[in-house]
Amino acid sequence: MIEIEVFGIRDEEPAGICSCGGSCDSSHEKTMGEMFEQLKRFLLHSDVAKEVQIRFLDVLEDDLSGYDTAHMMFKTGYALPMVAIKGKVCFYGGISDSMIYEEIRNMLV
Numbered sequence: 001m002i003e004i005e006v007f008g009i010r011d012e013e014p015a016g017i018c019s020c021g022g023s024c025d026s027s028h029e030k031t032m033g034e035m036f037e038q039l040k041r042f043l044l045h046s047d048v049a050k051e052v053q054i055r056f057l058d059v060l061e062d063d064l065s066g067y068d069t070a071h072m073m074f075k076t077g078y079a080l081p082m083v084a085i086k087g088k089v090c091f092y093g094g095i096s097d098s099m100i101y102e103e104i105r106n107m108l109v
Contacts, residue, residue: 001051001052001053002048002051002052002053002085002086002104002107002108003052003053003054003085003086003087004043004052004053004054004055004083004084004085004100004104005054005055005056005057005067005070005083005084006032006035006036006039006054006055006056006057006081006082006083006084006095007057007059007064007067007070007074007080007081007082007083007084008032008033008035008036008056008057008058008059008080008081008082009032009058009059009060009080010031010032010033010036010056010058010061011031011032011033012031012032012080013029013030013031013032014032014035014079014080014081014093014094015079015080032056032080032081032095033056035081035094035095036054036056036081036095038095038097039054039095039097039100040054042097042101043097043100043101043104046101048101048104048105048108051104051108052104057070059071059074059080067084069084069087069088069089070082070084070089073089073092078092078093079092079093079094080092080093081093081094081095083095083100085100085103085104085107086107090103
């Protein structure tokens, strides 16, 4: 099972630039919670649905104990949302369904 954690502030829009430099399909017209729900639907309707577990952690409300790397990145200014796959932060500043999907597919090969 591949665990995916999305760290963000559920009711806020991303403020920074995505880690891809703007080449992905991540939209800043949605809140981080809406972006998470879209990613969740996308993955659950894909061929990797049975291979992933996804959850949202609100950096202002949830306990981040055990997520030291993501917590440190947030505290040092990396843009939210951050997406960790198998405990490693792979993306920050936006959520690209297609880029996350490709990362998961590469892990399953």
